[in-house]
Amino acid sequence: MVWRKVAIVAITAIFELCQSAWTQTPTYGVGRTPTPEEIRAWDIAISPTGKELPQGHGSAKEGAALFVSKGCGGCHGASGSGGHAPTLVPSKGAQPAMAMTCLAPCVNDSNAMAIHSPFATTIWDYINRGMPLGKEGSLTPNEVYALTAYILYKSNVVKEDDVMDAENLPKVKMPNRDGFALPPAWKHGAPRLPGYPQNR
Protein backbone atom coordinates (compact mmCIF):
# COMPACT_ATOMS: atom_id res chain seq x y z
CA MET A 1 0.00 0.00 0.00
CA VAL A 2 2.66 2.44 1.16
CA TRP A 3 4.92 1.52 -1.76
CA ARG A 4 2.11 1.96 -4.20
CA LYS A 5 1.48 5.46 -2.81
CA VAL A 6 5.19 6.30 -3.07
CA ALA A 7 5.23 5.06 -6.64
CA ILE A 8 2.20 7.17 -7.55
CA VAL A 9 3.74 10.25 -5.94
CA ALA A 10 7.02 9.63 -7.77
CA ILE A 11 5.34 9.11 -11.14
CA THR A 12 3.19 12.21 -10.61
CA ALA A 13 6.29 14.23 -9.71
CA ILE A 14 8.14 13.06 -12.82
CA PHE A 15 5.10 13.80 -14.95
CA GLU A 16 4.81 17.32 -13.50
CA LEU A 17 8.50 17.94 -14.04
CA CYS A 18 8.18 16.89 -17.67
CA GLN A 19 5.12 19.09 -18.05
CA SER A 20 6.73 22.18 -16.59
CA ALA A 21 9.82 21.59 -18.71
CA TRP A 22 7.56 21.22 -21.71
CA THR A 23 5.74 24.47 -21.08
CA GLN A 24 9.09 26.26 -20.86
CA THR A 25 10.08 25.15 -24.36
CA PRO A 26 8.75 27.13 -27.32
CA THR A 27 6.11 25.08 -29.11
CA TYR A 28 5.61 27.04 -32.29
CA GLY A 29 8.93 28.78 -32.87
CA VAL A 30 7.15 31.75 -34.44
CA GLY A 31 8.51 35.26 -33.87
CA ARG A 32 12.10 36.36 -33.36
CA THR A 33 14.29 37.65 -30.56
CA PRO A 34 14.21 41.46 -30.32
CA THR A 35 17.55 43.24 -30.26
CA PRO A 36 18.60 44.98 -27.01
CA GLU A 37 18.15 48.30 -28.86
CA GLU A 38 14.57 47.40 -29.81
CA ILE A 39 13.79 46.55 -26.20
CA ARG A 40 15.42 49.72 -24.85
CA ALA A 41 13.52 51.96 -27.28
CA TRP A 42 10.13 50.64 -26.16
CA ASP A 43 10.86 49.93 -22.48
CA ILE A 44 9.19 53.13 -21.25
CA ALA A 45 6.92 52.00 -18.39
CA ILE A 46 8.70 53.13 -15.23
CA SER A 47 8.49 50.87 -12.19
CA PRO A 48 7.92 52.47 -8.76
CA THR A 49 11.47 51.21 -8.07
CA GLY A 50 12.73 53.40 -10.94
CA LYS A 51 14.33 50.39 -12.64
CA GLU A 52 13.76 51.69 -16.17
CA LEU A 53 14.70 55.34 -15.50
CA PRO A 54 17.46 56.53 -17.83
CA GLN A 55 20.52 58.50 -16.72
CA GLY A 56 19.94 62.21 -16.47
CA HIS A 57 18.99 64.97 -14.04
CA GLY A 58 17.00 68.15 -13.78
CA SER A 59 16.01 70.86 -11.29
CA ALA A 60 12.82 72.80 -10.63
CA LYS A 61 14.47 75.97 -11.95
CA GLU A 62 15.25 74.30 -15.28
CA GLY A 63 11.75 72.87 -15.24
CA ALA A 64 10.19 76.33 -14.77
CA ALA A 65 11.93 77.55 -17.94
CA LEU A 66 10.88 74.42 -19.87
CA PHE A 67 7.29 74.80 -18.67
CA VAL A 68 7.23 78.11 -20.55
CA SER A 69 9.37 77.18 -23.58
CA LYS A 70 7.51 73.91 -24.24
CA GLY A 71 4.16 75.66 -23.99
CA CYS A 72 2.84 73.55 -21.09
CA GLY A 73 0.92 76.51 -19.69
CA GLY A 74 -1.15 76.77 -22.88
CA CYS A 75 -3.19 73.75 -21.78
CA HIS A 76 -2.44 73.40 -18.07
CA GLY A 77 -2.58 77.10 -17.13
CA ALA A 78 0.38 79.47 -16.75
CA SER A 79 0.92 78.43 -13.12
CA GLY A 80 -0.13 74.80 -13.63
CA SER A 81 -3.82 75.26 -12.88
CA GLY A 82 -6.89 76.82 -14.44
CA GLY A 83 -6.32 75.45 -17.95
CA HIS A 84 -8.53 72.98 -19.78
CA ALA A 85 -6.01 70.16 -19.29
CA PRO A 86 -5.54 68.49 -15.90
CA THR A 87 -4.37 70.63 -13.00
CA LEU A 88 -0.66 70.05 -12.35
CA VAL A 89 -0.13 72.43 -9.44
CA PRO A 90 -2.97 73.00 -6.96
CA SER A 91 -3.92 76.68 -7.07
CA LYS A 92 -4.26 76.80 -3.28
CA GLY A 93 -1.13 74.82 -2.45
CA ALA A 94 -1.02 71.20 -1.41
CA GLN A 95 -4.41 69.71 -0.52
CA PRO A 96 -5.42 66.25 0.63
CA ALA A 97 -5.97 63.76 -2.19
CA MET A 98 -9.52 62.85 -3.13
CA ALA A 99 -10.45 59.20 -2.70
CA MET A 100 -11.15 58.78 -6.40
CA THR A 101 -9.53 60.57 -9.29
CA CYS A 102 -11.89 61.49 -12.07
CA LEU A 103 -11.63 59.51 -15.26
CA ALA A 104 -11.99 62.49 -17.50
CA PRO A 105 -9.02 64.84 -17.30
CA CYS A 106 -9.45 66.53 -13.95
CA VAL A 107 -9.37 70.26 -13.79
CA ASN A 108 -9.46 70.65 -10.04
CA ASP A 109 -7.06 70.99 -7.17
CA SER A 110 -7.65 67.70 -5.40
CA ASN A 111 -6.48 65.48 -8.21
CA ALA A 112 -3.17 67.12 -9.06
CA MET A 113 -0.78 64.30 -9.83
CA ALA A 114 1.98 65.40 -7.44
CA ILE A 115 -0.56 65.28 -4.61
CA HIS A 116 -2.42 62.15 -5.60
CA SER A 117 0.14 59.84 -7.18
CA PRO A 118 1.76 57.46 -4.68
CA PHE A 119 5.01 57.44 -6.68
CA ALA A 120 6.94 60.23 -8.38
CA THR A 121 7.90 57.71 -11.08
CA THR A 122 4.35 57.87 -12.47
CA ILE A 123 4.75 61.60 -13.17
CA TRP A 124 8.10 61.07 -14.93
CA ASP A 125 6.61 58.17 -16.90
CA TYR A 126 3.62 60.13 -18.16
CA ILE A 127 5.48 63.33 -19.07
CA ASN A 128 7.95 61.14 -20.97
CA ARG A 129 5.36 59.08 -22.87
CA GLY A 130 2.47 61.46 -23.27
CA MET A 131 3.70 65.06 -23.37
CA PRO A 132 3.62 67.55 -24.94
CA LEU A 133 0.38 66.99 -26.82
CA GLY A 134 1.19 66.32 -30.48
CA LYS A 135 4.96 65.95 -29.79
CA GLU A 136 4.81 62.98 -27.43
CA GLY A 137 8.15 61.34 -26.72
CA SER A 138 10.16 64.37 -27.93
CA LEU A 139 11.50 65.45 -24.50
CA THR A 140 15.02 64.42 -23.45
CA PRO A 141 15.49 62.56 -20.13
CA ASN A 142 16.99 65.73 -18.59
CA GLU A 143 13.96 67.74 -19.63
CA VAL A 144 11.60 65.16 -18.13
CA TYR A 145 13.55 65.15 -14.85
CA ALA A 146 13.42 68.97 -14.78
CA LEU A 147 9.68 69.18 -15.46
CA THR A 148 9.00 66.50 -12.86
CA ALA A 149 11.12 68.41 -10.33
CA TYR A 150 9.24 71.64 -11.17
CA ILE A 151 5.79 70.08 -10.62
CA LEU A 152 6.93 68.43 -7.37
CA TYR A 153 8.47 71.67 -6.15
CA LYS A 154 5.40 73.78 -7.00
CA SER A 155 3.28 71.24 -5.11
CA ASN A 156 5.51 71.51 -2.01
CA VAL A 157 6.81 67.95 -2.34
CA VAL A 158 10.52 68.70 -3.00
CA LYS A 159 12.72 71.79 -2.50
CA GLU A 160 13.50 74.24 -5.28
CA ASP A 161 17.18 73.28 -5.47
CA ASP A 162 16.63 69.51 -5.30
CA VAL A 163 18.04 67.89 -8.45
CA MET A 164 16.01 64.91 -9.55
CA ASP A 165 17.72 61.88 -11.06
CA ALA A 166 17.26 58.12 -11.50
CA GLU A 167 18.60 57.53 -8.02
CA ASN A 168 16.47 59.89 -5.93
CA LEU A 169 13.23 60.18 -7.91
CA PRO A 170 11.85 56.81 -6.75
CA LYS A 171 12.70 57.78 -3.15
CA VAL A 172 10.69 61.01 -3.11
CA LYS A 173 8.25 60.75 -0.21
CA MET A 174 4.92 61.43 -1.92
CA PRO A 175 2.02 62.83 0.16
CA ASN A 176 -0.29 60.02 -0.98
CA ARG A 177 2.34 57.26 -0.79
CA ASP A 178 0.09 54.92 1.18
CA GLY A 179 -3.24 56.20 -0.13
CA PHE A 180 -4.07 53.27 -2.35
CA ALA A 181 -5.01 49.62 -2.08
CA LEU A 182 -3.54 47.10 -4.52
CA PRO A 183 -6.11 45.25 -6.61
CA PRO A 184 -6.90 41.95 -4.83
CA ALA A 185 -5.23 38.76 -6.06
CA TRP A 186 -7.20 37.71 -9.14
CA LYS A 187 -8.73 34.25 -9.26
CA HIS A 188 -10.81 32.69 -12.02
CA GLY A 189 -14.48 32.38 -11.05
CA ALA A 190 -14.20 34.35 -7.81
CA PRO A 191 -16.73 37.09 -7.02
CA ARG A 192 -15.34 40.62 -6.94
CA LEU A 193 -16.08 41.12 -3.24
CA PRO A 194 -17.64 38.15 -1.45
CA GLY A 195 -20.95 39.04 0.19
CA TYR A 196 -21.37 42.32 -1.72
CA PRO A 197 -23.79 43.90 -1.44
CA GLN A 198 -25.76 41.29 0.52
CA ASN A 199 -27.18 37.84 0.12
CA ARG A 200 -30.77 38.16 -0.84
Added chain:
Amino acid sequence: MDSKKPNRRGFLRGSAALAGLAGAKVARGQTQGMPPKKIDELIAYGERSRFVNSIRVPVAERHSPDEFGLTFHVLTPLQDSSGIITPSSLFYTATHRGSYVPDIDPKEHRLMIHGMVDRPLIFTMEELKRLPYVSRIHFIECLGNRARPTHKTVQETHGLTSCAEWTGVPLSLLLKEAGVQSAASWIVAEGAEEVKGASSIPLAKAMDDCMVCYAMNGEPLRPQQGFPLRLMAPGFEGIYQIKYLRRIKLVDRYYMTYDDYGHINPDPKVTALTHEIGPKSVITFPSGGQQLSGPGFYEISGLAWSGTAAIKSVEVSTDGGRSWKSAELRSPALPMAHTRFGLHWSWNGQESILMSRCTDALGSIQPTRAEVAKYWNQPLDGNFRVPGADNSVQPWRVAADGSVHNGLA
Protein backbone atom coordinates in the same frame (compact mmCIF):
# COMPACT_ATOMS: atom_id res chain seq x y z
CA MET B 1 6.93 54.89 -35.07
CA ASP B 2 4.12 52.75 -36.45
CA SER B 3 1.46 55.36 -35.94
CA LYS B 4 0.88 58.27 -38.24
CA LYS B 5 -0.82 61.30 -36.84
CA PRO B 6 -3.21 63.15 -39.05
CA ASN B 7 -1.82 66.51 -40.03
CA ARG B 8 -3.50 68.79 -37.48
CA ARG B 9 -3.52 71.89 -39.62
CA GLY B 10 -5.05 69.87 -42.44
CA PHE B 11 -7.60 68.49 -40.03
CA LEU B 12 -8.63 71.94 -38.80
CA ARG B 13 -8.93 73.25 -42.35
CA GLY B 14 -11.02 70.25 -43.28
CA SER B 15 -13.30 70.47 -40.30
CA ALA B 16 -13.85 74.19 -40.78
CA ALA B 17 -14.89 73.56 -44.37
CA LEU B 18 -17.16 70.72 -43.26
CA ALA B 19 -18.78 72.81 -40.55
CA GLY B 20 -19.71 75.44 -43.12
CA LEU B 21 -21.10 72.85 -45.53
CA ALA B 22 -22.95 70.32 -43.50
CA GLY B 23 -23.46 71.19 -39.84
CA ALA B 24 -26.73 69.75 -38.58
CA LYS B 25 -27.02 67.32 -41.50
CA VAL B 26 -23.90 65.44 -40.45
CA ALA B 27 -25.17 65.24 -36.88
CA ARG B 28 -28.44 63.59 -37.91
CA GLY B 29 -27.11 60.74 -40.03
CA GLN B 30 -23.85 60.06 -41.71
CA THR B 31 -25.31 59.40 -45.16
CA GLN B 32 -27.59 62.40 -45.34
CA GLY B 33 -26.49 65.26 -47.52
CA MET B 34 -23.87 63.11 -49.25
CA PRO B 35 -24.14 61.96 -52.86
CA PRO B 36 -25.68 58.47 -53.17
CA LYS B 37 -23.10 55.74 -53.63
CA LYS B 38 -22.79 53.99 -56.94
CA ILE B 39 -24.22 50.49 -57.15
CA ASP B 40 -20.80 48.91 -57.73
CA GLU B 41 -19.54 50.51 -54.51
CA LEU B 42 -22.52 49.08 -52.63
CA ILE B 43 -21.94 45.66 -54.16
CA ALA B 44 -18.35 45.83 -52.93
CA TYR B 45 -19.21 47.03 -49.42
CA GLY B 46 -22.81 47.14 -48.20
CA GLU B 47 -24.42 49.80 -46.09
CA ARG B 48 -27.58 50.11 -44.03
CA SER B 49 -30.90 51.46 -45.24
CA ARG B 50 -31.19 55.23 -45.47
CA PHE B 51 -34.22 54.84 -43.19
CA VAL B 52 -32.02 53.47 -40.38
CA ASN B 53 -30.18 56.33 -38.69
CA SER B 54 -29.12 55.10 -35.25
CA ILE B 55 -25.88 56.87 -34.28
CA ARG B 56 -23.32 57.15 -31.50
CA VAL B 57 -22.98 60.42 -29.58
CA PRO B 58 -20.06 61.82 -27.57
CA VAL B 59 -20.38 61.92 -23.78
CA ALA B 60 -21.82 65.21 -22.58
CA GLU B 61 -18.83 65.84 -20.31
CA ARG B 62 -16.40 66.26 -23.18
CA HIS B 63 -17.17 66.56 -26.86
CA SER B 64 -15.47 64.41 -29.50
CA PRO B 65 -13.71 65.58 -31.50
CA ASP B 66 -12.50 68.20 -29.02
CA GLU B 67 -10.73 71.44 -29.95
CA PHE B 68 -7.56 69.47 -30.74
CA GLY B 69 -9.34 66.91 -32.92
CA LEU B 70 -9.02 64.26 -30.21
CA THR B 71 -11.60 61.54 -29.65
CA PHE B 72 -12.67 61.00 -26.06
CA HIS B 73 -15.66 58.83 -25.02
CA VAL B 74 -18.46 58.03 -27.48
CA LEU B 75 -21.72 56.31 -26.47
CA THR B 76 -23.38 53.39 -28.29
CA PRO B 77 -27.15 53.67 -29.02
CA LEU B 78 -28.35 50.81 -26.78
CA GLN B 79 -31.97 51.94 -27.23
CA ASP B 80 -31.84 50.74 -30.84
CA SER B 81 -29.92 47.51 -30.15
CA SER B 82 -31.12 43.97 -30.86
CA GLY B 83 -29.55 40.68 -29.78
CA ILE B 84 -26.14 40.72 -28.11
CA ILE B 85 -23.65 41.84 -30.77
CA THR B 86 -22.87 45.53 -31.16
CA PRO B 87 -22.06 46.41 -34.78
CA SER B 88 -18.42 47.48 -34.98
CA SER B 89 -19.44 50.85 -36.41
CA LEU B 90 -21.64 51.52 -33.36
CA PHE B 91 -19.36 49.97 -30.69
CA TYR B 92 -18.66 52.49 -27.93
CA THR B 93 -15.29 54.19 -28.20
CA ALA B 94 -13.05 55.49 -25.45
CA THR B 95 -9.47 56.65 -25.46
CA HIS B 96 -6.89 57.37 -22.80
CA ARG B 97 -6.72 61.09 -22.07
CA GLY B 98 -8.33 61.86 -25.41
CA SER B 99 -6.35 60.63 -28.33
CA TYR B 100 -5.96 60.63 -32.06
CA VAL B 101 -7.12 57.38 -33.56
CA PRO B 102 -3.82 56.23 -35.08
CA ASP B 103 -3.50 55.20 -38.71
CA ILE B 104 -1.30 52.10 -38.31
CA ASP B 105 0.06 50.10 -41.24
CA PRO B 106 -0.31 46.48 -40.06
CA LYS B 107 2.80 45.53 -42.05
CA GLU B 108 4.81 47.83 -39.77
CA HIS B 109 3.12 46.83 -36.52
CA ARG B 110 4.94 44.61 -33.99
CA LEU B 111 4.10 43.00 -30.68
CA MET B 112 7.02 42.60 -28.26
CA ILE B 113 6.96 40.37 -25.19
CA HIS B 114 9.84 40.86 -22.79
CA GLY B 115 10.80 41.46 -19.16
CA MET B 116 10.79 38.43 -16.84
CA VAL B 117 10.77 35.83 -19.61
CA ASP B 118 13.33 33.29 -20.76
CA ARG B 119 13.04 34.33 -24.40
CA PRO B 120 11.95 37.88 -25.33
CA LEU B 121 9.96 37.69 -28.55
CA ILE B 122 8.79 40.10 -31.22
CA PHE B 123 5.98 39.20 -33.61
CA THR B 124 4.73 40.66 -36.86
CA MET B 125 0.99 40.62 -37.51
CA GLU B 126 1.55 37.93 -40.13
CA GLU B 127 3.34 35.77 -37.54
CA LEU B 128 0.57 36.25 -34.95
CA LYS B 129 -2.00 35.11 -37.50
CA ARG B 130 -0.06 31.87 -38.08
CA LEU B 131 -0.69 30.84 -34.47
CA PRO B 132 -3.68 28.92 -33.04
CA TYR B 133 -6.57 31.30 -32.30
CA VAL B 134 -9.94 31.41 -30.59
CA SER B 135 -13.13 33.41 -31.22
CA ARG B 136 -15.14 34.49 -28.18
CA ILE B 137 -18.01 36.85 -27.49
CA HIS B 138 -17.27 39.38 -24.75
CA PHE B 139 -18.52 42.77 -23.67
CA ILE B 140 -16.32 45.74 -22.88
CA GLU B 141 -17.56 48.36 -20.42
CA CYS B 142 -15.95 51.60 -19.31
CA LEU B 143 -15.70 52.31 -15.59
CA GLY B 144 -17.25 55.69 -16.38
CA ASN B 145 -20.53 54.02 -17.42
CA ARG B 146 -22.52 55.58 -14.62
CA ALA B 147 -26.16 56.68 -14.77
CA ARG B 148 -26.91 60.21 -13.56
CA PRO B 149 -30.27 61.86 -12.91
CA THR B 150 -29.56 64.36 -15.71
CA HIS B 151 -29.26 61.60 -18.32
CA LYS B 152 -32.32 61.23 -20.56
CA THR B 153 -31.69 58.04 -22.53
CA VAL B 154 -30.16 54.59 -22.04
CA GLN B 155 -27.47 55.71 -24.47
CA GLU B 156 -26.44 58.34 -21.92
CA THR B 157 -26.91 56.18 -18.80
CA HIS B 158 -25.39 52.93 -20.11
CA GLY B 159 -23.90 53.64 -23.57
CA LEU B 160 -20.30 52.89 -22.53
CA THR B 161 -20.79 49.13 -22.85
CA SER B 162 -20.80 47.08 -26.04
CA CYS B 163 -20.35 43.44 -27.00
CA ALA B 164 -18.60 41.79 -29.93
CA GLU B 165 -17.07 38.58 -31.18
CA TRP B 166 -13.30 38.79 -30.77
CA THR B 167 -10.74 36.63 -32.56
CA GLY B 168 -7.11 36.29 -31.62
CA VAL B 169 -4.33 34.32 -30.01
CA PRO B 170 -4.70 33.29 -26.35
CA LEU B 171 -2.24 35.44 -24.42
CA SER B 172 -1.21 32.37 -22.39
CA LEU B 173 0.07 30.76 -25.60
CA LEU B 174 2.32 33.73 -26.34
CA LEU B 175 3.53 33.95 -22.74
CA LYS B 176 4.38 30.22 -22.66
CA GLU B 177 6.20 30.67 -25.93
CA ALA B 178 8.34 33.36 -24.25
CA GLY B 179 8.75 31.28 -21.05
CA VAL B 180 7.45 33.21 -18.03
CA GLN B 181 9.92 33.30 -15.13
CA SER B 182 8.67 32.29 -11.70
CA ALA B 183 9.26 35.73 -10.13
CA ALA B 184 6.81 37.43 -12.54
CA SER B 185 3.44 38.36 -11.04
CA TRP B 186 2.04 41.15 -13.26
CA ILE B 187 2.14 42.20 -16.88
CA VAL B 188 2.26 45.74 -18.21
CA ALA B 189 0.39 45.94 -21.53
CA GLU B 190 0.97 49.00 -23.68
CA GLY B 191 -0.37 50.53 -26.88
CA ALA B 192 1.31 52.24 -29.83
CA GLU B 193 -0.88 55.37 -29.99
CA GLU B 194 0.72 58.70 -29.13
CA VAL B 195 -0.07 58.48 -25.39
CA LYS B 196 0.96 54.79 -25.31
CA GLY B 197 -1.80 53.83 -22.88
CA ALA B 198 -0.58 51.17 -20.46
CA SER B 199 -2.11 49.12 -17.64
CA SER B 200 -0.88 46.63 -15.03
CA ILE B 201 -2.76 43.31 -15.21
CA PRO B 202 -2.38 40.35 -12.81
CA LEU B 203 -0.37 37.53 -14.40
CA ALA B 204 -3.05 35.06 -13.23
CA LYS B 205 -5.60 36.88 -15.41
CA ALA B 206 -3.16 37.13 -18.33
CA MET B 207 -2.61 33.35 -18.22
CA ASP B 208 -6.31 32.58 -17.79
CA ASP B 209 -8.52 34.04 -20.50
CA CYS B 210 -6.86 37.11 -22.02
CA MET B 211 -6.56 37.25 -25.80
CA VAL B 212 -4.43 39.21 -28.25
CA CYS B 213 -7.10 40.09 -30.82
CA TYR B 214 -6.80 41.10 -34.44
CA ALA B 215 -10.42 40.66 -35.48
CA MET B 216 -13.83 41.78 -34.29
CA ASN B 217 -17.20 40.70 -35.62
CA GLY B 218 -15.62 38.78 -38.48
CA GLU B 219 -13.34 41.48 -39.88
CA PRO B 220 -10.09 43.13 -38.84
CA LEU B 221 -10.48 45.41 -35.80
CA ARG B 222 -11.73 48.90 -36.65
CA PRO B 223 -9.16 51.68 -36.01
CA GLN B 224 -11.33 53.08 -33.17
CA GLN B 225 -11.16 49.60 -31.61
CA GLY B 226 -7.40 49.19 -31.78
CA PHE B 227 -6.47 48.18 -35.34
CA PRO B 228 -4.41 46.15 -35.93
CA LEU B 229 -4.11 44.52 -32.47
CA ARG B 230 -5.75 44.85 -29.06
CA LEU B 231 -5.77 43.04 -25.77
CA MET B 232 -9.00 41.48 -24.52
CA ALA B 233 -9.15 40.94 -20.74
CA PRO B 234 -12.70 39.57 -20.39
CA GLY B 235 -14.81 41.23 -17.71
CA PHE B 236 -12.18 43.78 -16.73
CA GLU B 237 -13.10 47.42 -17.20
CA GLY B 238 -12.43 49.04 -20.55
CA ILE B 239 -9.11 50.67 -19.77
CA TYR B 240 -7.44 47.23 -19.58
CA GLN B 241 -8.46 46.32 -23.15
CA ILE B 242 -5.28 47.89 -24.52
CA LYS B 243 -5.72 49.10 -28.10
CA TYR B 244 -2.91 49.27 -30.70
CA LEU B 245 -1.15 46.71 -28.48
CA ARG B 246 2.58 46.72 -29.15
CA ARG B 247 4.24 45.59 -25.92
CA ILE B 248 3.75 43.23 -23.00
CA LYS B 249 6.32 43.32 -20.23
CA LEU B 250 6.42 40.65 -17.52
CA VAL B 251 7.14 42.33 -14.19
CA ASP B 252 7.17 41.54 -10.48
CA ARG B 253 4.90 44.33 -9.21
CA TYR B 254 1.99 46.66 -9.87
CA TYR B 255 3.58 49.35 -12.03
CA MET B 256 1.28 52.27 -11.21
CA THR B 257 1.12 53.51 -14.79
CA TYR B 258 -0.81 56.70 -15.46
CA ASP B 259 -3.92 54.66 -16.26
CA ASP B 260 -3.47 52.56 -13.10
CA TYR B 261 -3.02 55.73 -11.07
CA GLY B 262 -6.25 57.15 -12.43
CA HIS B 263 -8.18 54.31 -10.76
CA ILE B 264 -6.58 54.03 -7.31
CA ASN B 265 -8.58 54.07 -4.10
CA PRO B 266 -7.39 53.73 -0.49
CA ASP B 267 -10.20 51.29 0.39
CA PRO B 268 -9.43 47.65 -0.59
CA LYS B 269 -13.17 46.96 -0.88
CA VAL B 270 -13.71 49.80 -3.35
CA THR B 271 -10.61 48.66 -5.24
CA ALA B 272 -12.05 45.13 -5.47
CA LEU B 273 -15.20 46.59 -7.05
CA THR B 274 -13.32 48.83 -9.46
CA HIS B 275 -11.35 46.60 -11.82
CA GLU B 276 -13.97 44.01 -12.74
CA ILE B 277 -17.51 44.78 -13.84
CA GLY B 278 -20.23 43.52 -11.49
CA PRO B 279 -23.46 41.83 -12.55
CA LYS B 280 -25.43 44.54 -14.36
CA SER B 281 -28.52 44.84 -16.50
CA VAL B 282 -30.64 47.52 -18.09
CA ILE B 283 -33.92 47.64 -19.97
CA THR B 284 -33.31 49.01 -23.47
CA PHE B 285 -37.01 49.05 -24.44
CA PRO B 286 -38.96 50.84 -23.16
CA SER B 287 -36.23 53.25 -22.05
CA GLY B 288 -35.75 56.99 -21.54
CA GLY B 289 -36.84 59.17 -24.42
CA GLN B 290 -38.97 56.47 -26.09
CA GLN B 291 -42.73 56.75 -26.49
CA LEU B 292 -45.37 54.04 -26.08
CA SER B 293 -48.28 54.53 -28.46
CA GLY B 294 -50.94 53.53 -25.93
CA PRO B 295 -52.01 50.79 -23.54
CA GLY B 296 -51.56 47.21 -24.68
CA PHE B 297 -48.95 44.55 -25.26
CA TYR B 298 -45.25 45.37 -25.29
CA GLU B 299 -42.24 43.10 -25.13
CA ILE B 300 -39.82 44.48 -22.55
CA SER B 301 -36.25 43.95 -23.80
CA GLY B 302 -32.89 44.46 -22.17
CA LEU B 303 -29.29 43.40 -21.69
CA ALA B 304 -27.55 41.73 -18.73
CA TRP B 305 -23.84 41.05 -18.25
CA SER B 306 -21.24 40.29 -15.59
CA GLY B 307 -17.47 40.67 -15.53
CA THR B 308 -16.90 37.49 -13.54
CA ALA B 309 -19.24 34.88 -15.05
CA ALA B 310 -22.20 34.14 -17.31
CA ILE B 311 -25.66 35.50 -16.51
CA LYS B 312 -27.83 32.96 -14.69
CA SER B 313 -31.12 34.82 -14.39
CA VAL B 314 -32.78 38.19 -14.86
CA GLU B 315 -35.84 39.53 -13.08
CA VAL B 316 -38.00 42.45 -14.17
CA SER B 317 -40.28 44.64 -12.09
CA THR B 318 -43.02 46.81 -13.61
CA ASP B 319 -44.09 48.30 -10.27
CA GLY B 320 -40.94 50.01 -9.02
CA GLY B 321 -39.48 46.94 -7.32
CA ARG B 322 -42.49 45.84 -5.25
CA SER B 323 -42.76 42.60 -7.22
CA TRP B 324 -40.39 40.85 -9.61
CA LYS B 325 -41.03 38.40 -12.45
CA SER B 326 -38.49 36.07 -14.05
CA ALA B 327 -37.48 37.32 -17.48
CA GLU B 328 -36.65 34.92 -20.31
CA LEU B 329 -33.10 34.76 -21.63
CA ARG B 330 -33.41 35.34 -25.37
CA SER B 331 -29.79 34.70 -26.33
CA PRO B 332 -27.00 32.36 -25.30
CA ALA B 333 -25.79 33.30 -21.78
CA LEU B 334 -22.02 33.38 -22.34
CA PRO B 335 -19.36 34.24 -19.75
CA MET B 336 -18.53 37.95 -19.68
CA ALA B 337 -20.94 38.68 -22.53
CA HIS B 338 -24.07 40.72 -23.03
CA THR B 339 -27.12 38.49 -22.66
CA ARG B 340 -30.50 39.52 -24.09
CA PHE B 341 -33.59 39.14 -21.92
CA GLY B 342 -37.26 39.74 -22.54
CA LEU B 343 -40.60 39.78 -20.73
CA HIS B 344 -44.17 40.00 -21.99
CA TRP B 345 -45.92 43.08 -20.59
CA SER B 346 -49.42 44.40 -20.94
CA TRP B 347 -49.36 48.07 -20.12
CA ASN B 348 -52.56 49.28 -18.48
CA GLY B 349 -51.91 52.92 -19.28
CA GLN B 350 -51.02 53.93 -15.73
CA GLU B 351 -47.66 55.30 -14.60
CA SER B 352 -45.26 52.38 -14.17
CA ILE B 353 -41.66 52.07 -13.01
CA LEU B 354 -39.72 49.42 -14.96
CA MET B 355 -36.53 47.89 -13.54
CA SER B 356 -34.36 44.84 -14.18
CA ARG B 357 -31.88 43.03 -11.96
CA CYS B 358 -29.67 40.05 -12.76
CA THR B 359 -27.79 37.27 -10.99
CA ASP B 360 -24.62 35.79 -12.42
CA ALA B 361 -23.43 32.16 -12.33
CA LEU B 362 -21.41 32.88 -9.15
CA GLY B 363 -24.62 33.94 -7.40
CA SER B 364 -23.64 37.62 -7.29
CA ILE B 365 -26.73 39.83 -7.52
CA GLN B 366 -27.10 43.23 -9.14
CA PRO B 367 -27.97 45.66 -6.32
CA THR B 368 -30.33 48.61 -6.18
CA ARG B 369 -28.83 51.96 -5.25
CA ALA B 370 -30.58 51.66 -1.88
CA GLU B 371 -28.87 48.31 -1.22
CA VAL B 372 -25.48 49.75 -2.17
CA ALA B 373 -25.99 52.78 0.09
CA LYS B 374 -26.97 50.46 2.95
CA TYR B 375 -23.85 48.33 2.43
CA TRP B 376 -21.61 51.40 2.69
CA ASN B 377 -23.73 52.89 5.46
CA GLN B 378 -24.26 56.10 3.51
CA PRO B 379 -27.43 58.16 3.05
CA LEU B 380 -29.19 57.58 -0.29
CA ASP B 381 -29.51 61.17 -1.42
CA GLY B 382 -28.78 63.05 -4.62
CA ASN B 383 -25.05 63.03 -3.86
CA PHE B 384 -24.77 59.28 -3.39
CA ARG B 385 -22.28 57.73 -5.79
CA VAL B 386 -21.95 53.94 -6.10
CA PRO B 387 -18.35 53.10 -5.08
CA GLY B 388 -16.32 51.19 -7.69
CA ALA B 389 -17.96 50.21 -10.97
CA ASP B 390 -21.63 51.29 -10.86
CA ASN B 391 -23.75 48.21 -11.55
CA SER B 392 -26.88 49.44 -9.76
CA VAL B 393 -30.44 48.85 -10.94
CA GLN B 394 -31.75 51.42 -13.46
CA PRO B 395 -35.40 52.51 -13.16
CA TRP B 396 -37.39 53.85 -16.14
CA ARG B 397 -40.64 55.72 -15.47
CA VAL B 398 -43.40 55.19 -18.02
CA ALA B 399 -45.76 58.16 -17.64
CA ALA B 400 -49.51 57.85 -18.27
CA ASP B 401 -49.06 59.53 -21.67
CA GLY B 402 -46.66 56.75 -22.73
CA SER B 403 -43.49 58.87 -22.53
CA VAL B 404 -40.53 57.17 -20.84
CA HIS B 405 -38.18 58.96 -18.42
CA ASN B 406 -35.06 58.33 -16.31
CA GLY B 407 -36.36 57.04 -12.98
CA LEU B 408 -33.34 58.54 -11.19
CA ALA B 409 -34.43 62.07 -12.10
